[in-house]
Amino acid sequence: MTALVVEAAGPGITLQDGGRHGYLRYGITAAGPMDPLMHATANRAAGNPLDATAIEISTGGVTLSADGGAIGIALVVPGFRVALDGAALPGCVVLTLEPGRTLVVRAGDAGCWGYLAVCGRIAVAPVLGSNATHTRSGLGGLDGRGLAAGDRLPVDEGRSGDVSPHRLTAPWLDRDPRVIRVVLGPQDDYFAPDQIAAFLSGPWTVSPRGDRMACFLDGTPLTHAKGHDIVSDGVAMGAIQVPGNGLPIVLMADRQSTGGYPKVATVIGPDLGRLAQVRGGARIAFRQVTVDEAVAARRAERAVLREPVAREPVVRADFASDFLLGLNLVGGVTDGRA
């Protein structure tokens, strides 16, 4: 059977679909992509349902090959470095991976997460109705763990598509990472008005110790008006809890289902991905919006995904300087593997 073969994988490379929904009431976290819009874009470009299973690529990087047949691939990893048999490609690209060729994705100058969708279906057995990987509880994906060298991902219903690489154009992924929109609550009443103002004006620095569970923020600590313990309640992706040290933590895809710290605000769904892509050390600020504005942003996001993702053939003349720069960088990667 045709399979995508993992030749090498850094930490944090997992299979993710749209998430494991319906079991949150039993303590099962949805998991799913850190950047839902980018994940959906890769699936859209591959001709799949938007919530299909794709590889989430971390800055750890991954090297892949095809076995048993050619595999059509949509790769959406803006800011990363990509090479097919040593030749640089754009960070957003569709291509056909033929047996014997090697696709390398490495961290570049921006971004934390990217997605690789196959034109077809990554055929691994779902757990509780989903392939989303939650490594902390060992659920989903491939045996509940991150991908590693030697793993084979069977591809069903494959459609190999264009033979030559085509660049994808997805302008909706050019998001301003510095401003993250939030709605206040559910426990904003645990903070005095001047602390809410301090939270919104920031600035906050994203800590490098973030992962799929949480994004930690450094800055001037906030103070609580009513203590920092609450009787546990439900936690959404994007909930911003403020523990005793006053430094906000944004809970992300692999968060626990409930929590016992007051949540000052919640990042709106359409801005979760742009926050997830901010690297450690970068500054962000929050901007308060109403629930109606958040819903309008969701509607706008959903609308762009109804259109096909524009593509154009990759030709050298299109990006000569990029290409030359890429050659040098990829040369380094090749040396590293030798």
Next chain:
Amino acid sequence: MVVEFGRTVDPAISDRVLALDDALGADPPEGLRERVPTYRSLMLHYDPLVLDRAALVERVRTLAAGTTARAAATTLWTLPCCYAAPHGEDVAQVAERTGLSPDAVVATHAGATYRVYMYGFAPGFAYLGGLPEVLAVPRRASPRPPHPANAVVIGGGLAAVATVPMPTGWYVIGATPARLYAPERDPSFFVGAGDLIRFEPVDAATFDALSAREAAGEPVARRWESRA
């Protein structure tokens, strides 16, 4: 959306949370994705492009005003529990901290009826209210080494069944052969929030025999129905 009924751990608040959860579950509006009952609130996840927020708020207000107690019969589960070695690893420590004898710790825990307030923290981790006051030991300052699956634990005035092995700040006083969480089984979970639980002491040999039956697909938890 979070529907808050209070800010404390209180069976009356939990009743209202679960009554609303039942009412929404009986006739779920299209676009409602998840209902997460907790001690004091019901969290609702919904698709705002399918289910209008104002309509959901209106529906919740109407249901919350009209249903303050659960209409359904109460379900009671009896779970076999082995408090003896090697399962009740921390019984001696609890005895030391409470001044009770190890036998009294076991008899007290097994003599109570617990209520499932909520799941949280980890897959299938069930928070149970109803722990007798004399067993209300604070949680450990630092976690103990990982316990096996389906540990019966106490700490911080609560009891719990911890389905997934992990380090914990709670005290492990036994284990149940019943698997409250089995991802490959249908249903994967059988105990719901609001259900009652009693633990029935068994010896280690019985525990092993019951574990074998459970592994063969024969459930060892027993179910009782009573009027609310």
